[in-house]
Amino acid sequence: MTGFYHPEWLICLLALPCLYYYYLHETRRKKQEAMVFSHIGFLKSALSGSSQSARPRTLLILLLVALGCLIIGLADPHIPLEQTKEGVNVILVMDVSGSMQATDYQPTRLESAKKAAETLLRSLDNKDYAGVITFESGATSAAYLSPDKDRVIGKLLDIEPKEGSTAIGDGLALGIDMAESIPNRKKVVILLSDGVNNAGVIPPEQASGFARDKGIQVFTIGLGSETPSVIGYDWFGNPQYATLDEEMLRSIAENTGGKYFKSVDDRTLSEIYKNLNKEIKRETEETSIRDWFFIAAFLLLITEILLRYGRRRIIQ
Secondary structure, eight states: OOEESOGGGGGGGGHHHHHHHHHHHHHHHHHHHHHHHSOHHHHHHHHHGGGGTHHHHHHHHHHHHHHHHHHHHHTOEEEEESSOSSOEEEEEEEEOSGGGGOSSSSSOHHHHHHHHHHHHHHHSOTTOEEEEEEESSSEEEEEEEESOHHHHHHHHHTOOOOOSOOOHHHHHHHHHHHHHTSOSSEEEEEEEESSOOOSSSSOHHHHHHHHHHTTOEEEEEEEOOSSOOEEEEOTTSOEEEOOOOHHHHHHHHHHTTOOEEEEOSHHHHHHHHHHHHHHSOOOOEEEEOHHHHHHHHHHHHHHHHHHHHSTTOOOO
C-alpha cells in the first residue's frame, strides 16, 4: 500500500484551504470598500473588471497546488513495486539418475530438461541469483549460487547423466542449503524428477519441512510421458519402466507454497520452465516517490511566475 515516511507534514495541508478562504474573504472585502469609498468611475471600473477575476484566482490555485505538492513531498510518500530490492535466489534441483537417459524426450529426458532450464535462467531478472544442484544416489552442486547467469548456464549444459538411483530428499535438502547461502533474499527451489525416492539419507518429507520452516517456495516438476518408457532390462530380460511419484512431488509443492507441474513431452516441459518466472512470488519493496512531487511543485511555480510576470502578466 501507498504510505508516508513522515506523515506529520500532512497536517500542513490544512493551511491550504484556509489560505484560499482568506483570499476570497479579502477580495470580497476590498470590493465592498471600493463601492463605499470610491467615486462612481472607479466603481464602474471595478465592476467591469469582475469578469477578469478568474485570472488572479487561477494564479492562487497554482501556488496552492504547488505548496500542496511540496508538503506531500516532504511527507515522503512511497509505493510498493513488484520486485524485491535484493532479487531472488533461484535454485534448480535436477534429477540425473539413470531413468533420465530415457529417449521419450528428444534426444533424452536430461538433455530436454537442460534446454528448458536454460530458458528459465535467461528469463530471470538481473538482480536474481541462480544455482544448480544435481542428484541421483546422492546430491552435489553443479553450479554455485551466482548472479552470472551465463556461467550457471554453462555449468548446467555440462551436466552428464549418471547411473545411480534417485535421492530426491538429499537433492532438495542441498538445494535449500544453497538457497540459504546468501541471506536476506527471497528464495525459490525448482525440483525436477522423473522417479521415486529410493536412495539418500534425508526423506523428501523432512526436506520439505526444512523448506517450509525457512520460508522457501518449492516448485516441483514431474517428468514422464503418456505411455510407460523403458529405461532398461533386468537380469532376466524383463523391461524396466520409469515410474513417477506425483503424489510426493505435489505434496512438497503444496507444503511450501509452491506449485506442481506435470510434463509429458518436450513441448510441455519447455512451457513449464518458460512460465515459471511468472509463478515466483516476488515480495514488494517500498520506493519513495517524493521527487515526483518536488518536480511537480517546481513546474507549477514556474507556470505561476510565467503567468504573473510574463507577456500576459497581471499588474498587482
